[in-house]
Amino acid sequence: MNFMEKIITTKDVHLYYGSKEALKGITLDFPDKGIHALIGPSGCGKSTYLRTLNRMNDMIENVKIEGEFKFKNQDIYDEKIDLVELRKKIGMVFQQPNPFPFSIYDNVTYGLRMAGIKDKRILDEKVETSLKQAAIWEEVKDNLNKNALALSGGQQQRICIARVLAVAPEVILLDEPTSALDPISTEKIEEMLLTLRDNYTCIMVTHNMQQASRISDTTSFFLSGNLVESNKTKKIFLNPDKEQTADYLSGKFG
Amino acid sequence: MKNTKFQNNVAMAIIKLIAAMVVLILVFLLGKILISGVPHISWKFLVTPSKAFTAGGGISVQIFNSFYLLILTLLISFPISLGAGIYLAKYAAKNKITSLIRMVIEILSSLPSVVVGLFVFLVCVVQMQIGFSILAGAIALTFFNLPLLTRNIEESIKAVPNLQLEGGLALGLSKWKTITKIILPEALPGIITGVILSAGRVFGEAAALIYTAGQSAPAVDFTNWNIFDETSPLNLMRPAETLAVHIWKINSEGIMPDANAISAGTSAVLIIAILIFNLSARYLGNYLYRKLTSAR
Numbered sequence: 292m293n294f295m296e297k298i299i300t301t302k303d304v305h306l307y308y309g310s311k312e313a314l315k316g317i318t319l320d321f322p323d324k325g326i327h328a329l330i331g332p333s334g335c336g337k338s339t340y341l342r343t344l345n346r347m348n349d350m351i352e353n354v355k356i357e358g359e360f361k362f363k364n365q366d367i368y369d370e371k372i373d374l375v376e377l378r379k380k381i382g383m384v385f386q387q388p389n390p391f392p393f394s395i396y397d398n399v400t401y402g403l404r405m406a407g408i409k410d411k412r413i414l415d416e417k418v419e420t421s422l423k424q425a426a427i428w429e430e431v432k433d434n435l436n437k438n439a440l441a442l443s444g445g446q447q448q449r450i451c452i453a454r455v456l457a458v459a460p461e462v463i464l465l466d467e468p469t470s471a472l473d474p475i476s477t478e479k480i481e482e483m484l485l486t487l488r489d490n491y492t493c494i495m496v497t498h499n500m501q502q503a504s505r506i507s508d509t510t511s512f513f514l515s516g517n518l519v520e521s522n523k524t525k526k527i528f529l530n531p532d533k534e535q536t537a538d539y540l541s542g543k544f545g
Numbered sequence: 546m547k548n549t550k551f552q553n554n555v556a557m558a559i560i561k562l563i564a565a566m567v568v569l570i571l572v573f574l575l576g577k578i579l580i581s582g583v584p585h586i587s588w589k590f591l592v593t594p595s596k597a598f599t600a601g602g603g604i605s606v607q608i609f610n611s612f613y614l615l616i617l618t619l620l621i622s623f624p625i626s627l628g629a630g631i632y633l634a635k636y637a638a639k640n641k642i643t644s645l646i647r648m649v650i651e652i653l654s655s656l657p658s659v660v661v662g663l664f665v666f667l668v669c670v671v672q673m674q675i676g677f678s679i680l681a682g683a684i685a686l687t688f689f690n691l692p693l694l695t696r697n698i699e700e701s702i703k704a705v706p707n708l709q710l711e712g713g714l715a716l717g718l719s720k721w722k723t724i725t726k727i728i729l730p731e732a733l734p735g736i737i738t739g740v741i742l743s744a745g746r747v748f749g750e751a752a753a754l755i756y757t758a759g760q761s762a763p764a765v766d767f768t769n770w771n772i773f774d775e776t777s778p779l780n781l782m783r784p785a786e787t788l789a790v791h792i793w794k795i796n797s798e799g800i801m802p803d804a805n806a807i808s809a810g811t812s813a814v815l816i817i818a819i820l821i822f823n824l825s826a827r828y829l830g831n832y833l834y835r836k837l838t839s840a841r
Contacts, residue, residue: 345715350714350720374717375719378716378717379717382715385708385712387708389708389712391712391727392727392730401716402716402718405718405726406717455716458717
């Protein structure tokens, strides 16, 4: 892993919901590839920050966003940017699994078909590789025409990840992807994320500190709209620079 | 402790009594209409045109008019309501203009239908010189139907979790594509149910039609499908009395000897049609929901 190369850089990010300042000047970079965890107590702004990276906050009313956002030296908030193209490169997985009310096959191929790919051979191949990458191929390969909503929550979440992988993103944003799932499903998703880290940049918000320490390469600690500390995960968990980080990790608050 | 239990029992008893009363009234009404009406329904009754002065008239033209008017009304009001519903559910900003629109829709939905009928009578029938016609009737029914259908479509769309919209957007779909390709299919069962229920209401409406579609049902030639021909059933400009208006007309000024029998029979036909609408709405809604959300 080459930690020198940055894929996403943000500088002095401020975000206001009306008059409330939710992000108070975040400057944070993400190295190419690997798993990067954002941790902190509820309401600290980590999810809000994550959603600025693919502009999911745009559709919320009364939001004002300031700062510099770059994805591979391209301004994310440039007025001329193709949002569709951007969101293909920066995919997102949500807290609640949200498969579309279609078949598994249609879910995974949705992004591709919307992009105009109609060739059945390519779609079939994409479905298989994406579902394999998302570690759910074995469970659903005989039932690809089954409605995705009929699957369990953990399976639905992996379908959602396969759906993102199918459009070949470079960055995957994960907003507490396992907090609605049971421990076994969580473990499956963690194992799967570990297989993705060599080829994708995963930026993951998590409430589960064990999860961050188990699978992430870097960890950033947020507190009331500020970034307290960001470093290699080992360093953060074993020997943090800031007292607040140590207090949070040892359970003194949060 | 004992006291609370007692109170609970009393409350339950009262609620059950009220519910039983409602059901009893409904059963009595339906039973009365069906028992007095069904014996008069025959194949001949359904396929002969009505007669003004002599016995033995049927309701064939009125049945056709009712369905034709319903289809026309839905053809006009559904696209408008769909657009308005999508706008209100997903695009409208939360500001004064939007709440004003909502208020106007609410007021429109509480307008007495006879007022709507008179308005369309003055504007379309008299001012624009359309005359008593199916077209004027469909316009009146559209005014009547629009607010309820818009509200229904808006609610059906809002019932789809916002997560689906976010999922589509995050996948790089435009908002419009996400709404039309993902959210609408999921909202479809609710929308269909609403359309059919509103169809039942439109089907039974009389007051709004008396001054618009008119109170006469000139004989039509069911073999003539040229929409511009006076005698064609499809002609939009011919006066068209519907089943509900027919009932009102016969009861207020019917002079045929078998007026009572015709009125009872027509009422039964109307009630049966509306029952079919309501039951099929339930069935179709459930069926579509299963089809869309569970295993194929």
